[in-house]
Amino acid sequence: MKGILTERPRKEILTKDDIAYMMDPSVLKLDTTIHDVEHMVDVCKKYGCGTCFCWPCYYEELVELLEDAEVTKFGTSLGFPTGQEKTETKVFLANQFNALEPATNDMSMNVGWLKAGRYDLVLNDIKAVREATPGVPLKVIMEVMLLTDDEIRKACELSIEGGADYVKTGSGFSVGQPTTLHHVKVIADTIGDRAKLKVAGGVRDLDTLLKMYKLGACRFGIGCASAEAILAEVDAMGGSVDLNSIVIDESEL
Structure with a gap:
């Protein structure tokens, strides 16, 4: 299904459909097979997830599998998950993937x-990818669990200056170090309405997702199995959630 990713208006009462649309399921284990990709697509089509992600070797097959999807679109990852490829490599990949007409790009x-304080290199890296992906939403993955609060703020500023539409908390590959509510608050306070916020890395239950949404996140990169489990939690709550019932304790921030 062609077209770019768009966000729905924020709501106080979220339905199962709303929550599913905010999710970007992925299959990114090192032993991922085409069968895992096929299962992810089935899940995304069933629930109406926003976009989905897999390893680049499956992109062409993923695009074909999504041809008849009513909602779910295809997203790419550039320099994922380390970010330490050369800028030219990220740009090369962006140009390669442009032919597949992605709905969104994560770098x-x-x-x-x-x-190391080499901010000019970080900024030019983002700008180069931004220039290679015109008209398509760009998310910059900051890996906030490896950063201090000041570094998170600087990463946000560089991402916005570089032209990013979203900042994204992590790749999911910093094992044992999830995105926290504190991370989300620091980011949300920094970016305001200048960019959107995607959380990835550690969102495995509905309570966490809802609290992060309440703090300002609008998209969630989630492993496919966790996405299914979270949607089952929504079913158990009657199919919708009133955000006024979600309480965030100051100690969580």
């Missing part, structure tokens, strides 16, 4: 450059 920031 991994070079966190090593960021932590």
